[in-house]
Amino acid sequence: MLCLLALCGCTANADDDGRLRVLAAAYPFAWAAAQVGGADVRVDDLVRAGAEPHDVELSPRQVGAFEKADLVVYLGGFQPAVDAAIEEADEPARLDLTDAVDVRPFSSDLTGEGESGTDPHVWLDPVRMASIVREITTALGRRDPTHATTYEERAGRTLAQLSDLDRSIRTSLASCRQREIVTAHGAFAYLAGRYGLRQVGVAGISPDAEPSPGRIARVARYAREHHVRTVFFGSDVDPKLADVVAREVGAATALLDPVEGVAAGDDYLSVMRRNAAALHEGLSCA
Numbered sequence: 001m002l003c004l005l006a007l008c009g010c011t012a013n014a015d016d017d018g019r020l021r022v023l024a025a026a027y028p029f030a031w032a033a034a035q036v037g038g039a040d041v042r043v044d045d046l047v048r049a050g051a052e053p054h055d056v057e058l059s060p061r062q063v064g065a066f067e068k069a070d071l072v073v074y075l076g077g078f079q080p081a082v083d084a085a086i087e088e089a090d091e092p093a094r095l096d097l098t099d100a101v102d103v104r105p106f107s108s109d110l111t112g113e114g115e116s117g118t119d120p121h122v123w124l125d126p127v128r129m130a131s132i133v134r135e136i137t138t139a140l141g142r143r144d145p146t147h148a149t150t151y152e153e154r155a156g157r158t159l160a161q162l163s164d165l166d167r168s169i170r171t172s173l174a175s176c177r178q179r180e181i182v183t184a185h186g187a188f189a190y191l192a193g194r195y196g197l198r199q200v201g202v203a204g205i206s207p208d209a210e211p212s213p214g215r216i217a218r219v220a221r222y223a224r225e226h227h228v229r230t231v232f233f234g235s236d237v238d239p240k241l242a243d244v245v246a247r248e249v250g251a252a253t254a255l256l257d258p259v260e261g262v263a264a265g266d267d268y269l270s271v272m273r274r275n276a277a278a279l280h281e282g283l284s285c286a
């Protein structure tokens, strides 16, 4: 019996429908796993639709699912509840994306105010997103060698789409009059870094971190000095925040989505394309 299990170890831990079970700690990881896994994988997103992933709380049932999952895809240090569940579970099959994506420290560049730690928003850089897809593909193929070739094929298509996305953003942001992304939720440092822009965050790393009046004033001054025409905010942020800064500097506001959850009919690619268009317009790009 042990021998047989070892031989077909690929599906030893699978759900009753025979598919691999992937637990994803945030929407972008779930999207990547679903792209690669297709019909051969069941992907559960730990963050319910419409919620934001930073301070996700897990039900006992979700914590229990860590042991049953064939693969838990997460970013260590991003979500305390996920890190705790990983600690608690008995040798969960885990894929920590930290090493794959060159995680950087978060810097609230204008102020030096209080925030430290790493910046989790690696998925907003399509090149890092490609690394995530590759990591997931390798991990799925290792757990389910029967479908490894199929995973590779699907990954190839997804990587081509990400490469297209990268190229089109690069082209669309190649020459912009404004190089500063003034944004409510400081989620766009990786994206800014990839395309030669600079993020100036008004709130902070987590959308519910309240900025101080002093910080808002400093950001407004910076924005005036840099002739910022647009202040960006996400649907996950209190729009009043962007409005306050925008009014102070006489700028317009525009939507920039951190892709931490998407509405029905959208996916990672469609939201990223919309983000690129918003940046192209808001930064006065040629």
Ligand SMILES: [Zn+2]
Pocket: 054, 121, 185, 187, 205, 206, 207, 258, 260
């Ligand atoms: Zn975020």
